[in-house]
Amino acid sequence: MCKTCLSCSYYNKPFIQGVINMEKSRLDINEILREKSKQGHIVTKEIEISGHSIYVIYMPSITKNAEINNSILSPLMEWKYRKGQTPVHTFSTEQLQVMKNKDELDAHLLDGYTILIENEDVYALDTAYFSHRSISEPVSEMTLRGSRDGFIESIQENINLLRVHLRTTDLQLEYYTVGTKSFTNVILAYIQGEVNEELLKEARKRIEEINAEYVSDGGLIEQSIEKNTYSLFPEVQGTERPIKVTNALVEGKVAIFVDGSPTVLIAPITLNSLFQTSDDYSFKWIPASLVRLMRYIAAFLAVMLPSIYISLISYHHGLIPTDLAISISKTREGVPIPSFMEAFLMQVTIEVLREAGIRLPKPIGPAVSIVGAIVLGEAAVTAGIVSPLMVIVVSFAAICSFTIPDYSLSLALRAISFIMLFAAAILGIYGLIIAIFLLSIHLVRIKSFSVPYLEPFAPYYYKRWKDTFIRFRFKKGGSQ
């Protein structure tokens, strides 16, 4: 019977001598010691205990020093000789991992393990400590109601957060390592039974096909697994909110976690799914539907409003109500540049302001908005360079684009609004219609992981419209 230690799981079980020794490592100890002691960031210590010589190797930057002291060095010091035992028997077999070759040893050392060398045997003990920030609300995805936790840069913490929201044994995690230099851990998560096999195969294939040296963020993975490289529209959705990931997983989608990145990728997505927010589901269905509908209208305006305005005032004056036409005519009097250039310049100005607002440190941020609003808006109008109505139109379109929940989609729509602007400037409403046709053709063609992007509108599934423009009520006694 094993009575070596109380903490070990082999306590009071038939003692098998050499559980540890059974897998003898074949390593050149001297060479390891020589190599490691040369590197400044690796600590190599030799301890003499009752005639046994033990080497301890660890990287102090990624290990907990207190833990090394308390649970490795102190127990070793207190070790008393017993027959047939060596100091390594202080530790339970669970704690110890036998290193078989040098690669394995290096990998564990870099993962924060402490390496113990006793005679010819090399073991590793987990003493890892990687710093990461605490869990906080994601800055780019605010919510009013519902959970406010956000993913952080540690993949294990992220899986932990996912488990908080999703306690099911059906949750499957597949581990991948991506990057020939960075060895980034990537986890493919899905729920067995919900997920479509085809989708799973596709996702696995695309992750395995990633051919990169260094992967630092989910966004890079996103771009390397996308098929529509020339499309403006995102093919996977990046989110920092665990609740969004759990919702997606329950719906049968897959999620891709990347170590070191707070962005988790969800696939497949549709245009419709990018307009959904978790708030839609936490409020009653009628107000939530109105908000959802408003978001669609706002997205339409963000893309179309400046171009419609341009085409009306430079081509189709007859379509404007007389009173409005007269007042527009008055406000534009004395504006030296054509309306198209005016709109284009204003749009560019707003994009610059928006970009500046992101880059600036928080205390200086408000300064940009003051400069933007007062100097550019007010002064440009008083100076007569732009007409006040154009300022209203362009800034309202910009505000509309802020209602779009997904930032990638918002970027895409802003780019499209420029295309629309050109189309309107060249051919008026006629040009706009052509541009809309081209956009529609593009949208019905692209697919995200084999799912049509406009589903359920373009492959027409009327029954699934319950969660599109409006969010229909939940069924009594069940969800959705």
Add this chain to the structure above:
Amino acid sequence: MFLKRSLISLLLLFSLAGCWDIKEIEDIGIVLGIALDTTEDDQLSMIHQFVVPGQIPTQQSGSPEGLPFQNIQIKGHSLFEIIRNNSLESNVPPNFTHLKTILLSKELLEKKRVDQFIDLFIRDHEFRRTVPVFITRDTVEEVFGEQPMKELFPSIQIKELSENHYLNNLTLKSLTIGEMSQYISEEKSFLIPGVGLKEGKVISQGAGIVSSEDFRYQGWLTEEEVEGVRYINNSVEGGYIDLSEDHIEQGPVVLEINGSNTSYHVDHSGETVQLHLKVSIETSLAEDWAIGRDVYTKGWKEDLEEAANKNIKKKIENVIEAAQTEYETDFLNLSQWIHINEPDYFKKHEAEWDELFTDLDVKVSVQTKITEFGTQNFNANEVGDS
């Protein structure tokens, strides 16, 4: 490669096209009204009422010095010539998509045929078929030059006056250029709503008759006659019946019209045709000058209704008589009821309808109902009608 080339050539094509059709809104002259007249040497004269955006008062700068509109009068032999000669005087090309009013002078309609000079307004795509047409006996320059108090532009004022037809029966519903072309195609006589000047202000006033014979001006209807026309055309939506001249006991009374309906019955026996107009009007008591009158007195309501019937019937019969004897023109469009009810008879006599119309037997019956009495002081002292 082919795709790339075709894409580039497509983009180049766009830049070639440029903004070829672009016309900034401040670079066009918005024309709100057109007034047509003739000169002494039988030429046409046309006034364009342009908007002058710089002179429109704003909240910040208050009201500017000049008028917010500019009337440019040009003479010529054809309308298109005049429109194009605007460019000799005005730096902005006229744009007629916001046209609100076409004003015709009586003299023009006397000298020129409507169906001839209306051609441009129907043919050109920039003119809308919904632009209302008006006729005036005053000089068009004066009517178009009078700035209204609240409204900025005379043309809009004229158009909006005609939209008050549901409050009052003294003016006609507006006649659009589209409807006018319809009458001309059907070879029917019609009425053009009139406007005029009264103490320096533009007012709605009567109507001008255009006969189907030569599509020229034939006569002028007064406000009272216009009221009769509206009952005949079944276009009464509101208005009032003033019974102050009908000697109602204790004091004059005014009824408000809540609704009215005219139905047409045609009796055809042998070669004679009789048209029977049945007008039923729903009214409420709007104003009563007799203090302390008991409206529940038996028979009083019936007396009132009878007086109203007589009043309206007289107005209708006056117009019909004027049409039959004075103008001998069917501008009331009574022919359509014969056409609808007795198509065979009408087809047979269509050619000679103008003569037949003068002898057409038209019977009028009016049925007024008072349905509401409103609120009044209950124990008011009878002051007496002194």
